[in-house]
Amino acid sequence: MAKTLYVGNLSYDSSEEDLRELFAQHGTPESIRVITDKYSGRSRGFAFVEMSLDTEADASMLALDGSEFMGRNMVVSVAKPRNERGAA
Numbered sequence: 001m002a003k004t005l006y007v008g009n010l011s012y013d014s015s016e017e018d019l020r021e022l023f024a025q026h027g028t029p030e031s032i033r034v035i036t037d038k039y040s041g042r043s044r045g046f047a048f049v050e051m052s053l054d055t056e057a058d059a060s061m062l063a064l065d066g067s068e069f070m071g072r073n074m075v076v077s078v079a080k081p082r083n084e085r086g087a088a
Contacts, residue, residue: 002030003057004079008046010034011070016047018070023049026063027056048079 007019016032023029030050034043051057057078065076 002050002052003054004048004050005057005060006046006075006077006079007049007064008075008077009072010043010045010047010074011072012043012045014043014047014070019047019049022064022069023051023060026051026060028052 010019014034016034019032019034020029023032028051030052032047032049034047036043049060051060061076061078064074066073068074
């Protein structure tokens, strides 16, 4: 079963391909979405990565949470379902 991870504190220059290469070291990323500003198209500094197996997602979190990537210390955690996120 797939698990979606929240990846925060990313460099604004991080691309989906950059993240795919990074997360592929710990399993198979099924999908990656770098969240962008709808007006400027610029990255907002976070992404969602769906890993194919829960064990791969857990291994990714353990290995990558707090690690440096492109000059920033990433935050990697289990993504909350949309209905559980607070209103912004």
